Structure formats: C-alpha cells, structure tokens
Amino acid sequence: MLTQAIYGKDNVRVLKVKKNPQNPNYQDVIELRVCVLLEGDIDESYTKADNASIVPTDTVKNTIHILAKQTEVWPIELFGATLTNHFVTKYSHIHAAHASITQYRWTRYEVDGKLHPHSFIQDGAETRVVHVVKRDTAGSAFSINSGIKGLTVLKSTGSMFYGYNKDDFTTLKETTDRILSTDVDASWLWAAKTVPTLAAVEKLASSGVFDDAYTKARAITLRTFALENSASVQATMYNMANQILAATTHVESVHYELPNKHYFNIDLSWHHGLKNLGKDAEVYAPQSDPNGFIKCTVDRTKSKL
Numbered sequence: 226m227l228t229q230a231i232y233g234k235d236n237v238r239v240l241k242v243k244k245n246p247q248n249p250n251y252q253d254v255i256e257l258r259v260c261v262l263l264e265g266d267i268d269e270s271y272t273k274a275d276n277a278s279i280v281p282t283d284t285v286k287n288t289i290h291i292l293a294k295q296t297e298v299w300p301i302e303l304f305g306a307t308l309t310n311h312f313v314t315k316y317s318h319i320h321a322a323h324a325s326i327t328q329y330r331w332t333r334y335e336v337d338g339k340l341h342p343h344s345f346i347q348d349g350a351e352t353r354v355v356h357v358v359k360r361d362t363a364g365s366a367f368s369i370n371s372g373i374k375g376l377t378v379l380k381s382t383g384s385m386f387y388g389y390n391k392d393d394f395t396t397l398k399e400t401t402d403r404i405l406s407t408d409v410d411a412s413w414l415w416a417a418k419t420v421p422t423l424a425a426v427e428k429l430a431s432s433g434v435f436d437d438a439y440t441k442a443r444a445i446t447l448r449t450f451a452l453e454n455s456a457s458v459q460a461t462m463y464n465m466a467n468q469i470l471a472a473t474t475h476v477e478s479v480h481y482e483l484p485n486k487h488y489f490n491i492d493l494s495w496h497h498g499l500k501n502l503g504k505d506a507e508v509y510a511p512q513s514d515p516n517g518f519i520k521c522t523v524d525r526t527k528s529k530l
C-alpha cells in the first residue's frame with residue numbers, strides 16, 4: 226500500500242536583481258536554491274501509472290521562475306508563502322505544498338570607502354533558510370519555519386565541560402578551558418495565528434518582521450557564543466534560544482542543531498618534556514569526525530522546574 230506520496234522539483238536555482246527605479250545603477254541581488262514538493266490526490270500516478278494528476282516537476286520549476294519574476298522575492302518567507310499558496314489554489318487536487326528555500330549571502334562591499342551600488346561578495350558558506358508548508362484545508366494557516374544554516378564559529382577559550390556522568394565507559398577528562406566550535410543551524414517557527422493568510426505574510430514581510438527576527442537571531446547567536454563562559458553546548462544553545470524568544474513576538478519556538486566540532490589537545494611531552502596541555506595548550510588537533518551533535522527546541526511555555 227502506498228503510504229506517502231510527495232514529489233516536486235529540488236535544487237531550482239534562481240538569482241533575482243532588483244533595480245532601483247530612481248537609479249538603475251543601484252541594484253540588489255538575491256540568490257536562492259528552491260525545492261517545492263506537492264501532495265494531494267496523486268496516488269494513481271504511483272499505483273495505476275496514470276499521469277493525469279501529475280503537475281510535471283518541469284512545470285514546478287517554471288512556476289518558480291515565473292513567480293520569482295512577477296512577485297516579491299524578498300524576504301524568502303514571503304516567496305515561500307507565495308509559491309506554496311500558488312500550488313494549493315491553482316490545482317484543486319493539490320492539497321499541500323512545501324517550499325524549502327536557501328538564500329546565499331551576497332553582501333554589498335565597499336570600494337574607495339563607499340558601498341558599491343551593484344557589486345557583492347559571497348560572504349561565507351552561511352545561508353538563510355525557510356521551510357513553508359501550506360495546506361488547502363479550510364482555515365489552515367501557513368507553517369513558516371525560518372532559519373540560519375552553516376554559520377561556522379569557533380572560540381579559543383571561554384568554554385568548559387565538567388561535572389558530567391562518569392562511569393566505566395568514560396575516558397573524557399574534565400576541562401574548564403577548551404576550544405568550542407560549531408556550524409550553527411538555528412530555526413524559529415512562526416506562530417500559526419500570525420500567518421493565517423498570504424495577505425498576513427505580506428504584511429509581516431513589508432513591515433520587516435521576518436528580516437528583523439533573522440538579524441536578531443544571528444546577532445544573539447554570535448554574541449552569546451562569544452560572551453558566555455559556556456558550561457556546555459546544551460546550556461549555551463538553550464540560553465540562545467530563550468534570548469531569541471524574548472527578542473521576538475510572533476515566534477512560537479526556537480530550534481538549534483549544533484555539532485560539537487572537537488579540537489583535541491595534543492600531549493607533546495614525549496618531545497623533551499614540551500608542555501602543550503592545560504594552560505600551556507597552543508597546538509590542537511582538529512577532528513573532522515566523529516562530532517557531538519546536540520539539538521533542542523524551546524518554546525514559550527513556562528518551565529515547571
């Protein structure tokens with residue numbers, strides 16, 4: 226029996242240029258990678274080889290291009306809502322649409338001390354992302370989950386890890402000073418009641434609410450990572466998530482997924498007693514794997530503890 230059916234186009238790449246009507250030389254760019262997946266009355270395309278219900282994935286790709294041209298693409302939350310809304314309203318047999326959008330960082334750069342009107346630098350591997358779901362059931366709001374991915378950070382001190390469970394499987398040594406590094410994957414879910422319709426999403430978008438949450442989430446992550454003397458990845462991410470909830474109003478919950486990218490101490494004492502441990506540690510061995518992997522979701526419910 227068919228228990229899931231969902232399909233669409235993945236990795237649709239789009240770059241849009243926005244030209245300032247007063248000064249066409251001044252431009253903005255946005256580069257995206259888009260995945261749109263559809264669900265609905267499509268089972269017979271799988272079970273009976275009847276393609277009648279299939280909106281071809283090629284059409285999905287064309288739609289992404291056409292809507293990128295004809296509608297507002299900034300911010301990606303709005304573009305995701307526009308895309309998903311299109312598919313569930315245009316096709317009566319499509320009952321849910323999912324859009325996952327990755328936005329690359331093209332940052333305007335300075336030339337002779339002034340931000341250049343149309344030149345940008347690819348500012349690292351970090352991306353801004355959104356996952357939007359729209360169902361055609363009456364009264365069904367958008368599900369919009371915004372986030373940051375691939376923001377790689379490292380601090381060379383100001384991180385500890387001690388007091389953990391120890392038993393006959395434990396070899397890890399306690400430390401009050403270690404390197405902490407991660408690739409930040411943070412996301413925040415918008416309360417459904419604040420995004421009931423495309424008009425509501427448009428309103429939030431034009432008032433800067435999505436961009437503001439992104440800017441705050443990024444700043445809080447970087448600031449907390451730097452300033453806090455971290456007791457653990459767990460405690461630090463919980464602290465970050467709570468600050469994001471406090472700094473935003475329409476966000477229902479915040480989710481972090483952080484690899485703990487280990488940098489091992491190297492004992493060099495075998496070489497003429499060379500000191501490279503504890504307070505003398507300078508040379509470390511970066512580990513590509515394995516890594517810790519630590520996740521949490523924090524919402525606004527008051528803790529009972």
Ligand SMILES: O=c1[nH]c(=O)c2[nH]c(=O)[nH]c2[nH]1
Pocket residue numbers: 386397456457458459485517
């Ligand atoms: O911050 C940490 N959390 C852990 O759960 C853990 N486990 C480990 O070996 N090192 C660390 N560090």
